[in-house]
Amino acid sequence: MKFQILLFAASALSTQLELVDSFSTSIGIGVGIDKVSFNAGIRSSSSSSLHMVGSAPSDSDFAKPRATSDNQTVNANVYNIKLDQAAQLWTASVQESNNADRLAGVPFLDSKSKDYFVDDVPSLRVSRSGGMGIELLELAGGRDDGLGITIVEAVTPGGNAEKAGIIPGDSIAAVTVMESSSDGSGLKLVEETNSRVKGCECKDFDNTIDALANFPGDDAEEVYLDIKRIRRWPKVKVQVEYPPSQCAEGFNPVKQLEFFAGENLKRALQNRGIVLDDPGNPKCDFCGSNACYVSVYKGQKLLNPIGKTEKKLMEKNPNVRLSCKSTVGYNMQEGDIKVRVNLSQWSN
Known part of the structure; x- marks a missing residue:
């Protein structure tokens, strides 16, 4: 399915990098708010001005609650929060040195408050038939490098995104398309499945739109979305x-x-x-x-x-x-x- 994309220029605001501690820095991003609706190919937009300065990640000595699967596991969705609260908590951070999770200098989504953490919800399978049913809200953007913060503002009731488990306040970190191909014939027929991935974590409105609408191509019937979700820390x-x-x-x-x-x-x-x-x-x-x-x-x-x-x-x-x-x-x-x-x- 093709989506008609209309581009909106956000106000050019200054970017401030400040050292938070020896492990991370925080990005302050000028903000222009854009909304886009992925619903049967129809797009609506509005724009306003806002300023937000990022903050340090949680001061705890671990990134988020650790969980394994057993009979004591609590459903993490009980710690989900509402859209308005999530929109106030999202920020972007970078760290000075490499570690096992991420590279130095690469922006990642973070929470402003130590009472909330950013959780990974990987590989949600979303059909593109009839539209994905997602409305996007840009919290931060207007930079030449395409960095920003874009989140899900709403999902269509009963739509493909809601069926996949996406909720308002989520942010899309990556889009994956699975493609099958075959080689040979008869008993020598070999089928292969390959994947294409486009990251969109800490990307602005336009780059997120491109990852969802253009990157999969017209023939892709479904995509797999890696989601970042802010949850209350138990x-x-x-x-x-x-x-x-x-x-x-x-x-x-x-x-x-x-x-x-x-x-x-x-x-x-x-x-x-x-x-x-x-x-x-x-x-x-x-x-x-x-x-x-x-x-x-x-x-x-x-x-x-x-x-x-x-x-x-x-x-x-x-x-x-x-x-x-x-x-x-x-x-x-x-x-x-x-x-x-x-x-x-x-x-x-």
Whole structure:
């Protein structure tokens, strides 16, 4: 299906690069808002002016909650957010050095707030028959290099995009087209399937349109879209209790904390000012600390399953975990955990 593309010139606004920290920089992008409707080949547009300055990514020590598939896995869609909120949170960042996920200097979609994270929703199969049923909203653009931020503003109820699982607030990161070819005949017939991919993460309105409308070609009946989606970061409420013997008069031994799902328990406790000091305990075989042991008397299911070595060590103390080997909010769970620290200092 062919789409008629009308180009709108956004206002030429200055671009500001500022150093955020030693790992990433943030891009401030001048904004002109354009809307485009992919619905049976009909396009509607509007334009206005807005200015947005990007910000640093989450200050946590990991990119997003880690999840594996088991009976404790929470459906990530329960943490989806509304369009208006997503539009306020999207920003673009770059990092100074290469890592396993991305190259230095290449813009990537990011969240302005550490309370939200950018998740990957890969390879959603979308039919092009009758139109994809997507309305796009450009949040940032107007640059000569084609960089920007374009998101899904709406999907047609019952349309192809909605059926594929795309929701308002999503941003399209890549478009893939699968193409089949055959060689030979009879028993020697060989069929091959090849793919063509066009990235459009952190691209402006026009480049996103090109990836969706022109790149697949007239013969492509469907495309596979890699989606970036902002989700609320699940949190766990953690009650920490010190032994009375370590508390001065008037000091409250109970502390109420909040951790992000996916945080290491020991590191999270220390980062929030909990003093782990327990010289009476043996040193942990993993981290070498005397104060690694914690008693979990509520919410054990919110921690990652205990490993074989740790289980053997704690055979006589089933409620005790090694905090250096424990992850809170396992598989994106939320809830309440209660722990006691510095265990040898508690009176029997």
